[in-house]
Amino acid sequence: MGVKLSRYLLCLIACGACAQTLPDGPGKETFQSVCSRCHTPDAVIGKQGSKQWWQSKVTEMLQEDTDVTESDVDTIVAYLAKNFPIVRINVNKARALDLETGLELTAKESEAIVQYREAKGNFKTLDDLKKVPGLDAVKIESKKDLLEF
Ligand code: HEC
Known part of the structure; x- marks a missing residue:
């Protein structure tokens, strides 16, 4: 728990600036009450998942x-899957800022992608993308389900 807690605190600091709010919809209240027990429910903001x-x-x-019932779990999963789905990022069209937020890259990495694209033309595969100087191949590999060419 000690390690988990410090990771949580780090995350809190990193996310301190994102003043986004949770979308309304069925299941929101169940989600908020169950998922606020250990941390603020805002932990889900910016996450994308199937x-x-x-x-x-x-x-x-x-x-x-x-003590959380199965039906509450289903309600929460449905709320999250609907409001925080996977949003694919087209690496040939996305602006630097969208690459940065959508793929959790640094500003420098996302700008490097745009510059490389402008100089060499569109990326066709993940391997093309890995050629971008300064881009962490492991990190980009881990995001491959979010990429669209
Ligand atoms: C028993 C305490 C506890 C409850 C209840 C809890 N969380 Fe967490 N959650 C944590 C801790 C601790 C962390 C930070 C450490 C980590 O990443 O494992 C965390 C981090 C997260 C993160 C960010 C890190 C990641 O793994 O992606 C998300 C998203 C998240 N929680 C979602 C939820 C949702 C959704 C619920 C409600 C179903 C929930 N949490 C309920 C303890 C809890």
Whole structure:
């Protein structure tokens, strides 16, 4: 828990500037009450996941919380999957800022992608993208499900 908590604090500091709010919709209240027990529900803002991904995340988060009913879990997963879906990023069209926020890159990395694209033309595959100088190949590989060419 000690390590988990400090990672959470780091995340809080990093996200301190994003003043986004949670979207309204069915399940919001259940989500907010259950997912506020350990941290603010804002932890989900900026995350993207398929229904399966959210299902596993919610299961992971609630493993010690045996009093949450299965139907509440379903409600929460449905709310998250609907409001925080995977948004694919077209690496040939996206602006630097969209690359930065959508793929969690640094400003420098996203600008390097745009510059490379302008100089060499469109990326066709993930391997093309990995040629961008200064881009972390492991990091970009981990985002491959979000990429569109
Ligand atoms: C038992 C305490 C606890 C509850 C309840 C809880 N969380 Fe968490 N959550 C944590 C901790 C601790 C962290 C930070 C450490 C980590 O990343 O594992 C965290 C981090 C997160 C993160 C960001 C990091 C990541 O792994 O992506 C998300 C998203 C998240 N929680 C979602 C949820 C959702 C959705 C719920 C409600 C279903 C929830 N949490 C309920 C303890 C909890």
